[in-house]
Amino acid sequence: MNSLKLLKEHDISITEFRILLLDELLKAKEPMCFDEFKTKANKTTFYRTMEQFLQKKIVHKVELDGKGYYQINKGNNALFICDICHHTQDLPLPKIDKVEVNSVLVKGVCKDCKGSE
Ligand SMILES: [Zn+2]
Structure with missing residues (x-):
């Protein structure tokens, strides 16, 4: 998967900024x-671009402490995220009767952070 292909596949016009962010x-x-992000832009441009990626389902967004965190959308997924260090881990997607599960977010404290408390 590369950023140029992602943009083309989702009909988003290619700009250097978008490529850098996706990279x-x-x-x-x-x-x-x-x-x-090492790629610097003003916040408005950044969030507008991310909003577009979200709409096209290129990225996932998780909210943590009032901040938006972005990740490449690798299809349906379940994610554990640590409240302290923001470490994430993929989880198996739960099966729920008669429901199509698209994404799951589990929050908690990872074993590293738990150990140091
Ligand atoms: Zn942690």
Whole structure:
């Protein structure tokens, strides 16, 4: 998967900024918030771009402490996210009778953070 292909597949016009953002997200192992991106832009542009990626389902967004964290959408997924260090871990998607589950977010404290308390 590369950023250029993602943009083309989702009918989003290609700009250097969008490619840089997607490149960072594709490399990231964990969801990223505005402050964590090396690609700098003003907040308005950043959030507008992310909003577009969300609409096209290129990314997932999780809210944590009032901040939006973004991650590449790899299809239906379930995610555990640590409230303290924001470490994430993929979980198996739960099966719920007569319901189509698209995404699940489980919040808690990971074993590393739990151990140091
Ligand atoms: Zn943690």
